[in-house]
Amino acid sequence: MREKAKSVILTKDDRALLERFVSKGHHPVRQIRRAQIILALDTSEGRKPARQGDIAELIGVSRMTVHNVKSEYEKNGLINILERKKRQTPPVP
Numbered sequence: 001m002r003e004k005a006k007s008v009i010l011t012k013d014d015r016a017l018l019e020r021f022v023s024k025g026h027h028p029v030r031q032i033r034r035a036q037i038i039l040a041l042d043t044s045e046g047r048k049p050a051r052q053g054d055i056a057e058l059i060g061v062s063r064m065t066v067h068n069v070k071s072e073y074e075k076n077g078l079i080n081i082l083e084r085k086k087r088q089t090p091p092v093p
Helices: 012-024 030-043 052-059 065-075 078-083
Strands: none
Touching: 012 030, 012 078, 030 052, 030 065, 030 078, 052 065, 065 078
């Protein structure tokens, strides 16, 4: 039997922010998919947790992507999920 994804509990404000972020469509696809993953993992207000495989299939990403986004959310929070990671080294000329 497959393992269910661990739950993520979003506040009403965070959920509203993510829903606006996804619905506007003015952001890179990678960021929109990350927001969709976090929304799908949300168990606030009595929502049932979905399986990582089901979430991955619904959004069109791998289960590992769902796992990585969830782990990053747990470590760094919501804003870091939606922003592009800053380069740590300068580009090679």
